[in-house]
Amino acid sequence: MAESTPRPGVLVTGGGQRLGAAVCEAFARTGWTVWCQYRASRAQAEALCARLRDEGHRTTAIEADIASEEGRRALIAKVTADGPLGCIVNNASAFEPDTGLDFDADAALRQLGVNLVAPLSLARLLAKSAAPGDGIDRSAIHILDQKVYNLNPDYFSYTVSKLALERAVALQAQSLAPAVRVCGVAPGILYTSGPQNQANFEKASRANLLRRPIDPADVARACVFLAGTPSVTGTTLCVDNGQHLVPLARDIMFVVDELLKKGSTP
Numbered sequence: 001m002a003e004s005t006p007r008p009g010v011l012v013t014g015g016g017q018r019l020g021a022a023v024c025e026a027f028a029r030t031g032w033t034v035w036c037q038y039r040a041s042r043a044q045a046e047a048l049c050a051r052l053r054d055e056g057h058r059t060t061a062i063e064a065d066i067a068s069e070e071g072r073r074a075l076i077a078k079v080t081a082d083g084p085l086g087c088i089v090n091n092a093s094a095f096e097p098d099t100g101l102d103f104d105a106d107a108a109l110r111q112l113g114v115n116l117v118a119p120l121s122l123a124r125l126l127a128k129s130a131a132p133g134d135g136i137d138r139s140a141i142h143i144l145d146q147k148v149y150n151l152n153p154d155y156f157s158y159t160v161s162k163l164a165l166e167r168a169v170a171l172q173a174q175s176l177a178p179a180v181r182v183c184g185v186a187p188g189i190l191y192t193s194g195p196q197n198q199a200n201f202e203k204a205s206r207a208n209l210l211r212r213p214i215d216p217a218d219v220a221r222a223c224v225f226l227a228g229t230p231s232v233t234g235t236t237l238c239v240d241n242g243q244h245l246v247p248l249a250r251d252i253m254f255v256v257d258e259l260l261k262k263g264s265t266p
């Protein structure tokens with residue numbers, strides 16, 4: 001890359017809050033330009049970016065509809081007009097309760113759209129933005145879930161979408177090489193979700209080999225590592241305190257619910 005060319009930046013989808021915000025912070029504090037995509041979390045995304053800019057980092061909040069191809073194309077066009085894009089962290093996801101028996105076809109398709117098609121599409125748009133010989137190391141990092149290595153039938157459509165995305169890491173790495181590296185990061189439980197309350201979360205977050213909560217900053221750091229390590233492609237890192245090695249018959253929040261009802265602890 002020529003001396004005058006700005007350093008490539010990172011696009012984080014669903015970057016306004018929770019894990020997405022931790023990922024934006026980690027990249028910004030490592031010197032990356034950050035584009036933080038949001039859909040509904042405008043206030044959080046803008047506050048996060050303003051805070052990071054106050055620290056001296058280059059961050060911009062961008063509203064976009066990543067559920068449509070038109071929205072994804074417009075997003076990539078906007079970002080690449082602002083500066084060279086080196087990495088996309090596909091963090092946004094929809095997480096809706098259902099089972100293999102009762103799933104609603106439209107809700108399942110919505111989740112597949114956001115959790116599977118959007119990441120695959122954004123990664124290929126990144127590949128298409130590459131000019132031969134421009135010297136930019138490009139990567140797409142798909143945020144998965146330890147569930148893909150530790151199956152239980154709860155959150156059926158969500159799990160199907162993440163299973164497909166996990167399988168697609170190697171496939172897409174083959175498909176997009178040499179323009180874009182493709183990696184996965186599979187976190188364990190990080191935040192309360194759906195109907196889960198704080199008491200449940202306190203217990204659920206320790207149901208892993210290390211018996212302590214997972215620090216979202218560790219997941220974010222893993223993304224920065226993969227984005228900055230040009231020899232890695234087609235592989236997934238679990239950042240889950242070994243949760244994927246603790247098999248459970250149901251989603252951890254339901255297991256804890258049962259234990260709390262019986263007055264015992266996991």
Ligand SMILES: NC(=O)c1ccc[n+]([C@@H]2O[C@H](COP(=O)([O-])OP(=O)(O)OC[C@H]3O[C@@H](n4cnc5c(N)ncnc54)[C@H](OP(=O)(O)O)[C@@H]3O)[C@@H](O)[C@H]2O)c1
Nearest residue numbers: 014018019038039040041091092093143145188189190191
């Ligand atoms: N939370 C956990 O404990 C956990 C555990 C394992 C894996 N993960 C994975 O880690 C990632 C982040 O988890 P999280 O809990 O921080 O995520 P989250 O809060 O559930 O969602 C992150 C963002 O995704 C965007 N989003 C959600 N539904 C969308 C839709 N239908 N269309 C477009 N955008 C949508 C939202 O952005 P706006 O708010 O701007 O609309 C939301 O803030 C996800 O990929 C998740 O699967 C999370």
